[in-house]
Amino acid sequence: MLGTRTAPTAGKRSLVLAIAAGAITTGAALSMSAPAAHAATQTTAKTATSASAQSQPGAREVESCWFSGTFWWCKNRYGAPVYSRGDNPTVVGYMYTTTSWFKCRKEGRRSNNGPHPNRWEWTQADNGVWGWMSDGDIYSETNTLPDSPCPQ
Numbered sequence: 001m002l003g004t005r006t007a008p009t010a011g012k013r014s015l016v017l018a019i020a021a022g023a024i025t026t027g028a029a030l031s032m033s034a035p036a037a038h039a040a041t042q043t044t045a046k047t048a049t050s051a052s053a054q055s056q057p058g059a060r061e062v063e064s065c066w067f068s069g070t071f072w073w074c075k076n077r078y079g080a081p082v083y084s085r086g087d088n089p090t091v092v093g094y095m096y097t098t099t100s101w102f103k104c105r106k107e108g109r110r111s112n113n114g115p116h117p118n119r120w121e122w123t124q125a126d127n128g129v130w131g132w133m134s135d136g137d138i139y140s141e142t143n144t145l146p147d148s149p150c151p152q
Contacts, residue, residue: 064140064143065138065145066144072144072146073101074102074121074140075099076098076138077095078096078097080137080138081093081094081134081137082094082095083134092129093126093127093131095133095137100123101124102123103123103150104147104148105120105122111136112135112137114135116142119135119142120134121135121142121145122150130151
C-alpha cells in the first residue's frame, strides 16, 4: 500500500526518542561557552561518581582526609569502635561524630574488606581514651595521613 504510513513500533519509538534527546543535549552543549560546558561535564561526572560510590557496598567517597590545625580530619561511620593497642585489642570507646580527627595511620592485622584491609588510624575516642579505628570505618581516603609517628 503505497502512500500509507504505519505506526512506529516500540523499538522505533525508542530510537526516535534517543536521537531527539541526543540532538537536544548536543544543541545545549554547543550553545554553552567552553568553561560552562566543562563545568557542566565535571558536575555530571562528580554526581555520577558519587552516586556510583554510594550504590556500591563498601565504596568510599572520593574526598581525602584533610589537615587542619594539628590533626588530620576524616569522615567516618557514626558509632565506630576505637580499639586498644596490642595483640588482643578490645573496644576502649566509640566515635559518635561523623567527622573526626586522627594523628596517623599504620598497617596491622586485617580489619575490613575495604581498599586498605590492614590499615588502622590512631585517634581519641569520644570518651577521651586513645586507640585505633579500623580504616573500614572511615569513608575518606586515608592515604594522606602520615604513617609516623604512630604508637606501636
